[in-house]
Amino acid sequence: MARTSSEWAKAPNLPESHYVDTRIYTDEDLFLEEQAKIFNKVWVIACHESEIPEPFDYRTFRHPGGENLIITRGEDRKVRAFYNICPHRGNTILYDPSGNTKRMTCIFHAWSFDTKGECVEIPRESEGYQDRFDKSDASLREVKCDVGFGGFVWVNIDDNCGTLKEYVGDALGLLEESLQPEMEVFHYHKAVVNTNYKLWHDTNSEFYHDYMHYFNRITGMMQPGYFDRKYTGYKNGHASVGSMAVKYDAYAGSEDRGVGWPGLAPGGWLLIDLFPGMTYNLRTSVLRVDTIMPLGPNKVIIEFRGLGLKSDTPAERAERIRDHNAIWGPFGRNLHEDLLGVHGQGLAMRDARTDSHYVLHGREENSTIHDEGGMRHFYAEWSRRMGRLASDPERSPKAEAA
Amino acid sequence: MSHRESIEELIYESGARLDERDFKGYLDLCEDGYEYTIEAYSPEIRKDMIWLHHDKAGMDLLFKNLPKHNSDHSTLMRHLTVYKVDVDEAAGEANVVSGLQVFRTELDGGTTELYAVGKQHDTIKLNGGTPKLGNRKIRLETRNLGIGHHVPF
Numbered sequence: 001m002a003r004t005s006s007e008w009a010k011a012p013n014l015p016e017s018h019y020v021d022t023r024i025y026t027d028e029d030l031f032l033e034e035q036a037k038i039f040n041k042v043w044v045i046a047c048h049e050s051e052i053p054e055p056f057d058y059r060t061f062r063h064p065g066g067e068n069l070i071i072t073r074g075e076d077r078k079v080r081a082f083y084n085i086c087p088h089r090g091n092t093i094l095y096d097p098s099g100n101t102k103r104m105t106c107i108f109h110a111w112s113f114d115t116k117g118e119c120v121e122i123p124r125e126s127e128g129y130q131d132r133f134d135k136s137d138a139s140l141r142e143v144k145c146d147v148g149f150g151g152f153v154w155v156n157i158d159d160n161c162g163t164l165k166e167y168v169g170d171a172l173g174l175l176e177e178s179l180q181p182e183m184e185v186f187h188y189h190k191a192v193v194n195t196n197y198k199l200w201h202d203t204n205s206e207f208y209h210d211y212m213h214y215f216n217r218i219t220g221m222m223q224p225g226y227f228d229r230k231y232t233g234y235k236n237g238h239a240s241v242g243s244m245a246v247k248y249d250a251y252a253g254s255e256d257r258g259v260g261w262p263g264l265a266p267g268g269w270l271l272i273d274l275f276p277g278m279t280y281n282l283r284t285s286v287l288r289v290d291t292i293m294p295l296g297p298n299k300v301i302i303e304f305r306g307l308g309l310k311s312d313t314p315a316e317r318a319e320r321i322r323d324h325n326a327i328w329g330p331f332g333r334n335l336h337e338d339l340l341g342v343h344g345q346g347l348a349m350r351d352a353r354t355d356s357h358y359v360l361h362g363r364e365e366n367s368t369i370h371d372e373g374g375m376r377h378f379y380a381e382w383s384r385r386m387g388r389l390a391s392d393p394e395r396s397p398k399a400e401a402a
Numbered sequence: 403m404s405h406r407e408s409i410e411e412l413i414y415e416s417g418a419r420l421d422e423r424d425f426k427g428y429l430d431l432c433e434d435g436y437e438y439t440i441e442a443y444s445p446e447i448r449k450d451m452i453w454l455h456h457d458k459a460g461m462d463l464l465f466k467n468l469p470k471h472n473s474d475h476s477t478l479m480r481h482l483t484v485y486k487v488d489v490d491e492a493a494g495e496a497n498v499v500s501g502l503q504v505f506r507t508e509l510d511g512g513t514t515e516l517y518a519v520g521k522q523h524d525t526i527k528l529n530g531g532t533p534k535l536g537n538r539k540i541r542l543e544t545r546n547l548g549i550g551h552h553v554p555f
């Protein structure tokens with residue numbers, strides 16, 4: 001029987017770890033709290049080192065906590081990160097997404113900074129400041145930065161954070177061999193979608209939705225081994241899904257794969273989700289890495305990168321691009337379906353007035369592919385960091401335990 | 403009809419047939435060796451990118467598989483303006499550059515948005531008096547395509 005209003009509002013008949021309250025997707029205050037308690041505390045991927053190969057190359061980056069950053073490679077080849085804010089009158093220092101500059105000069109009054117974040121020029125400094133203030137008072141705010149796990153540039157806003165290695169822990173272990181060779185980004189695009197960032201990460205953390213993908217249904221779900229793939233949860237909310245042999249020739253036009261990837265069995269597929277919104281997805285001949293920049297509770301920028309090997313011949317690279325585009329990219333068969341899904345969720349649950357209440361993560365299948373344990377593992381970490389139960393954000397997990 | 407007129411007509415007709423989702427009709431306008439590419443330049447990674455590339459058989463398969471996929475059902479309208487037609491009589495070809503604007507209309511309520519802009523580079527086989535599409539390269543200026551689209555531009 002369909003449900004009445006009070007039945008609809010009643011908590012699901014599942015353990016509290018197996019569903020979430022949809023306010024965590026729609027509430028403005030919770031969102032601001034997530035930026036402070038989660039995004040400004042964890043390591044996130046800002047870009048890939050191949051995007052700044054030369055000294056003085058830079059990338060700008062909108063950090064998911066809200067800060068605007070500059071990532072730049074110094075003369076010493078070291079990669080550093082700074083706030084992209086001029087200490088004078090608060091202008092954006094670098095406007096373009098990428099470039100190469102020895103001195104980062106603010107267009108407003110020409111204060112200039114080097115790649116170590118030091119202020120090296122204040123026009124008419126002594127005339128204006130006499131000896132009350134000088135360049136040494138005007139350096140940039142540096143942000144913790146490290147390069148690793150496949151040559152990605154990671155940043156952490158928290159000066160007192162642990163190391164990147166500690167944060168990732170063993171989570172990328174399944175990809176250890178695959179992340180050894182030098183890589184290069186060949187595909188980049190951003191999508192702005194009206195949905196909550198966690199719904200995107202959830203989609204990357206559950207495979208039950210393979211029903212949505214014609215491509216995955218026939219190349220994966222209908223093939224032997226599919227239901228043996230297993231979820232593993234790691235410390236800090238990360239999770240991985242082990243490999244299977246994907247039968248690509250079941251989808252006409254997607255046969256003949258040859259290039260592959262080091263450490264990935266032919267037809268293999270490895271997926272690792274890092275808290276709170278990064279995904280390494282290795283299948284066919286391509287590593288896809290997703291990162292998110294939430295703009296509000298129901299708006300997110302998702303960044304998509306496709307990577308190949310630096311050593312690729314033109315023919316190898318062409319095959320990777322072809323593999324990538326068959327399912328991914330703005331015209332790929334699967335990515336559009338995934339985005340259509342989270343767009344629909346954003347539409348259905350966009351704010352409290354939609355009277356949505358709960359989202360279920362209740363499937364238990366011994367941690368195999370259609371188990372929803374990947375999402376449960378994420379929300380356990382979310383609850384811990386937020387000090388709020390995802391199933392009832394007004395209550396704290398500690399109070400429950402006491 | 404002059405070359406320029408029949409070429410312009412072909413370009414506009416190809417856009418109109420895609421708008422109408424007359425995919426067979428669209429492929430009828432293409433040579434057997436037809437190739438279709440969507441490209442864009444990313445200033446973030448400072449590289450040219452290919453986002454879609456198919457030969458005629460690949461396009462045919464893409465169209466035939468469409469009903470099997472879950473897709474956004476908003477409609478697309480392609481607005482093309484032929485800027486330049488370079489006819490090479492000796493080669494029996496013409497190179498055509500057109501401006502492309504793609505408008506997307508939501509099914510529910512019919513709100514239209516400008517979805518993408520770019521340039522379309524066509525190589526046309528003149529075939530005596532009945533020109534056909536030999537190669538199409540769409541170079542997109544727009545790179546944020548939201549949730550993306552299953553139907554090529």
Ligand code: FES
Nearest residue numbers: 086088089106109
């Ligand atoms: S605001 Fe940057 S130099 Fe004045």
Ligand SMILES: [Fe+2]
Nearest residue numbers: 209213334338
């Ligand atoms: Fe998916």
